[in-house]
Amino acid sequence: MAQAFSALSPDTVMSAVESAGVYPAAEPFALNSYENRVLTFQDDERTRWIAKFYRPGRWENAAIVEEHGFLTELAKAGVPVNAPWRNAAGLSLFEHGGFRFALFPHCPGQAPELENPAHLFALGELLGQLHESSEKSAFSHRPRFDHQSDIKDAEARVLASARLNTQERRAYSSVIERTLKALSNVDWSVGPLIRTHGDCHLGNILGRDEHFTLVDFDDCMMAPAIQDIWMLLPTGEPQSWQVALDEVVEGYEQVRDFPRAQLALIEPLRAYRLIRYTAWLCSRWSDPAFPRAFPWFSDRGYWDQHIRQLEQQLLQLETPHWLA
Structure with a gap:
């Protein structure tokens, strides 16, 4: 698993995102993430995105697709969640170079204060x-x-x-x-x-x-x-x-x-x-x-x-x- 993620180079990330039809304006920036690899980037229109690369071997595709379907369902019901982006064919899970990934809109903000x-x-x-x-x-x-x-x-x-x-x-x-x-x-x-x-x-x-x-x-x-x-x-x-x-x-x-x-x-x-x-x-x-x-x-x-x-x-x- 570690060897697989070590092969996730910036070039691979860029190529993967572009293969889904989204074009980064600059090299993605890695965020703190452990189980998966999560990066943020801006596209040519200055829209901010999150790219999430799933840990190889952890979930079957059906489990990830079900997660994405759940998020889409919640978003349609008005629940504030960060649902994945879908392409014109309605797909949200993509694969490139042996890595599975999804794209999400960037979600700004800070963690809540539990003393408040x-x-x-x-x-x-x-x-x-x-x-x-x-x-x-x-x-x-x-x-x-x-x-x-x-x-x-x-x-x-x-x-x-x-x-x-x-x-x-x-x-x-x-x-x-x-x-x-x-x-x-x-x-x-x-x-x-x-x-x-x-x-x-x-x-x-x-x-x-x-x-x-x-x-x-x-x-x-x-x-x-x-x-x-x-x-x-x-x-x-x-x-x-x-x-x-x-x-x-x-x-x-x-x-x-x-x-x-x-x-x-x-x-x-x-x-x-x-x-x-x-x-x-x-x-x-x-x-x-x-x-x-x-x-x-x-x-x-x-x-x-x-x-x-x-x-x-x-x-x-x-x-x-x-x-x-």
């Missing part, structure tokens, strides 16, 4: 709009949330990486086993699976004032609605958590009922993300972009810290502080 009540209200309303449209159909080719198989897959990737010593491997496998046992006691039925953004953190929300757009649906999946909400809530003391939640709920309920029963899934979903995130770093470490972006991952003390973090999260699964 008006921003939290606006985000709640935006996610309410998203879920009001997304629940009307289902994905056929995108992933379905399955905590058991996903966490077992993550554990296998971590242990296969040979990054842990014998003691760390034992401790890691033990905490994963206990986490899976704890998650088996969770009532997941409170969260019916709908089409979600899947990775709704601050880096994937851009805008100004109280007007925001959701970008980068690369991880869209069938999951509980709360998957798109919990990362916007603080992890500090209960009072600040409740204040932020109240603003998000008020905005969300301008559109639809808030899934309050799914609040019980927040700490399970946090445990799921902690485990999957570390496995992602392990599986991508051969890509030169990752050691540059995440140098702390190679520190000798990382695994002790990660295992302690998972142990602490196990306590939260048993007694979530914000549900006390």
Whole structure:
């Protein structure tokens, strides 16, 4: 995979974009991106674009096309998302030189401020709009949330990486086993699976004032609605958590009922993300972009810290502080 991206030269990028019928006025500029390669450029008419080159081997074409169809559907419904550009034939996924790519309009703006009540209200309303449209159909080719198989897959990737010593491997496998046992006691039925953004953190929300757009649906999946909400809530003391939640709920309920029963899934979903995130770093470490972006991952003390973090999260699964 890393070798494939190393072949994505500026000339290849230019040729690929031109093959789709769009003509850059100058060499594209690379943006911070890890899973895929994302660049920005201006065309001859000074219109700004985003070119996204997909990581080879990660998604089947059908999954990418389904993501693009979802974005187009949302945009037509008036949900603020950054939908892909389509050519005269209606195509949004292109291939050139062995790389698959898509073009998007440039989306200006900054991430929201989670300390700003008006921003939290606006985000709640935006996610309410998203879920009001997304629940009307289902994905056929995108992933379905399955905590058991996903966490077992993550554990296998971590242990296969040979990054842990014998003691760390034992401790890691033990905490994963206990986490899976704890998650088996969770009532997941409170969260019916709908089409979600899947990775709704601050880096994937851009805008100004109280007007925001959701970008980068690369991880869209069938999951509980709360998957798109919990990362916007603080992890500090209960009072600040409740204040932020109240603003998000008020905005969300301008559109639809808030899934309050799914609040019980927040700490399970946090445990799921902690485990999957570390496995992602392990599986991508051969890509030169990752050691540059995440140098702390190679520190000798990382695994002790990660295992302690998972142990602490196990306590939260048993007694979530914000549900006390």
